[in-house]
């Protein structure tokens with residue numbers, strides 16, 4: 001069952017990503033899905049910062065894949081321009097997934113299921129206001145569905161409102 005969160009600034013999206021990074025284990029795969037400018041790279045930045053990555057995390061659009069070192073190694077890919085699966089395989093994606101790094105792939109929703117991987121899908125959609133984002137977390141495969149409860153707790157501060165929640169400050 002997907003977990004839905006809502007953010008209303010880039011800072012909040014980075015904080016949510018940081019909270020999820022605390023759950024990350026070696027070999028984990030995060031697929032970042034969402035239209036241009038949704039916040040996939042922003043998510044990756046917050047995630048990397050929480051892993052202790054010191055370097056600035058930039059969009060890997062023109063390099064395809066970059067490796068960063070923090071508490072865990074983090075591989076950051078953007079496969080937007082890759083039309084074909086064999087190009088992705090040429091990147092050594094399977095080797096990455098078999099290794100100890102945590103892998104984040106922007107636009108990876110088409111390719112990872114083809115690889116049969118377990119992954120967490122992080123889908124970032126636009127909300128009502130310019131800076132509103134709706135972020136849906138969907139565990140795929142046993143590796144992630146076993147962590148649904150931990151994910152729900154980690155995302156709880158940004159849990160999307162369901163119905164009318166009173167008590168506004």
Ligand SMILES: Nc1ncnc2c1ncn2[C@@H]1O[C@H](COP(=O)(O)OP(=O)(O)OP(=O)(O)O)[C@@H](O)[C@H]1O
Nearest residue numbers: 007008009010013036037038039040041042131133
């Ligand atoms: N709630 C929010 N969360 C994330 N980003 C936000 C939010 N509100 C506004 N923004 C803005 O949206 C933009 C997100 O850009 P980002 O590069 O992270 O998107 P992207 O999904 O990686 O795009 P691309 O598909 O081009 O790689 C930034 O300019 C950021 O400031």
Ligand SMILES: [Mg+2]
Nearest residue numbers: 040041059106
């Ligand atoms: Mg990006």
